Amino acid sequence: MRKQLENGINLTVIENSQFKTNRIVINFVAPLAGGESAERMLLANLLEISSAKYPSQQKLAEKLSELYGASFGITVSKKGNYHLISLILNGVNDKFLEHKTDSLKEIFNFIKEIIFNPNVTDGHFDEETFKRQKENLMMSIRSISDDKQSYAGLELQKLYFQNDQAIPSYGTIEAIEKITATSLFEYYKQMLATNRVDIFVIGELDEIETESIVKILPFTPRDFEMVPIFYHQDVKEVVTKVETQAVAQGKLNMAYQLPVYYREDGYYAGLIFNGIFGGSPLAKLFVNVREKASLAYYASSSLDTFRGILTVQTGIESQNKDKVIEIVQQQLDDIIAGDISDELLNKTKMTMINQYQSSLDSQMALINQSMVDQLTQTEVGTTEWIDGINAVDKSAVQAIAREVKLQAIFFLNGEIK
Known part of the structure; x- marks a missing residue:
């Protein structure tokens, strides 16, 4: 109700x-x-x-x-x-x-x-x-x-x-x-x-x-004008900041514009893209940057579909900064080129669906979903959400990857000279 x-x-x-x-x-x-x-x-x-x-x-x-x-x-x-x-x-x-x-x-x-x-x-x-x-x-x-x-x-x-x-x-x-x-x-x-x-x-x-x-709560009527919930920002020149501190592990973080918004066009493909890029243990950032190349203690990505921003977070040896920037870009280029196996695509879908279904057992998750429904003035049922994820194909993920634009790099350098 x-x-x-x-x-x-x-x-x-x-x-x-x-x-x-x-x-x-x-x-x-x-x-x-x-x-x-x-x-x-x-x-x-x-x-x-x-x-x-x-x-x-x-x-x-x-x-x-x-x-x-x-x-x-x-x-x-x-x-x-x-x-x-x-x-x-x-x-x-x-x-x-x-x-x-x-x-x-x-x-x-x-x-x-x-x-x-x-x-x-x-x-x-x-x-x-x-x-x-x-x-x-x-x-x-x-x-x-x-x-x-x-x-x-x-x-x-x-x-x-x-x-x-x-x-x-x-x-x-x-x-x-x-x-x-x-x-x-x-x-x-x-x-x-x-x-x-x-x-x-x-x-x-x-x-x-x-x-x-x-109705015990004596709230009074008020005029509240809704504003657009989604934040949009124009593409600009890449900005970089390097800060040096006495830290054992350098922190290299990158921000990209990715105009994928909650339940709008490309939303489900955006979720799958993030899962393949860096948002899951199966992701390319984790497997290739951390495990195979051993260039990071951790490497992951996250997607904010209310502000259209994709971020990459890594913990690295400071002297490897340029190598890490290069290999992260390579993972993005590989997705654009279609280097996505059917196994990775299907396992990413399965992981996301399992996570979604598990959230249905959480009171807070159900409330958060209802809250977002109200703020976005949209509503999607479980079946529709799962169908949306399953409908994503490799070409849709490639299309999302082509929209990714690097905008900012912050590097916390641990090398004190």
Whole structure:
């Protein structure tokens, strides 16, 4: 069941009897504005650990224990041209409790407290809690530079996008430093009044009863104009950045434009191409760059079909940089030339179908699928998805490979001279 409760407030109930728990996800959706990512991340952290009724993590944990050990968290993410704050709660289904309760209603009363009654006094978030979470967030961001693989990935994003798309979903230290307890409360009120709200509930549920319980949440109507979810970027000259640090393993990452978008023309062929190129253990990057040539500790690719970008990630001996760039290009050239065995094509299809079918056993995967359906305003069933994968032939994969355009190279050099 999917319906609009109010303007800008949507409810999806997924009846599924295979799970013993009910999972609830509430997404606050806003057009991506890089300058707001820091506020949204810090706000998510604050709402996750306290409210007026549960002002400490201990009090909040005690309440979750009363809710039969429910798990709860708030995260942020980006999806194309949107930024999402996601409240996620997993709670037991009444049918599996010894004594009958109204646990779903209790859970939504808890969610109401978290969202609508934050730990605020005199127009600002509790100062002590705010300062602690602000410092924790900045420390967490600073620590990313210690994870060289993540660091290289972020630097590549900066080179490729050079706009708000390059700003991580959690913002930047510079932006976080400017936030005050008062300014964040003002942003919270703006978010609550203007963001699109998508509510998902999955479990062994009664749709009508669930809708009645969800209406406990006093969301008000709002005018929310959808923006195109897909991000497009013109082809430009290749940009390269080399940075030297005392690291044991060099990181060579490359970004390519690949205008393949979710459920649009070429989508299924794009998935298969990525699987053959570097997105699976069967892939050419893994077999030829890592295993046969022994030029990389790891080598893989990933495809973002909401932003039209293909990335390659490798960990290498720094002196092999030029060789690795050459052999990665060779794998792409080989695909364009049709060097794809029937065995590789069929095994890649089988792997992807198995992964897709396995995801149907995950509550979160089913909710994520429904969320994407709403944002893209499309819907594809299991049979149609599998048929789409099976219909891809070698020529379709070659056609996708010809669309790949190198745009950015980031190299973290471990050779200190």
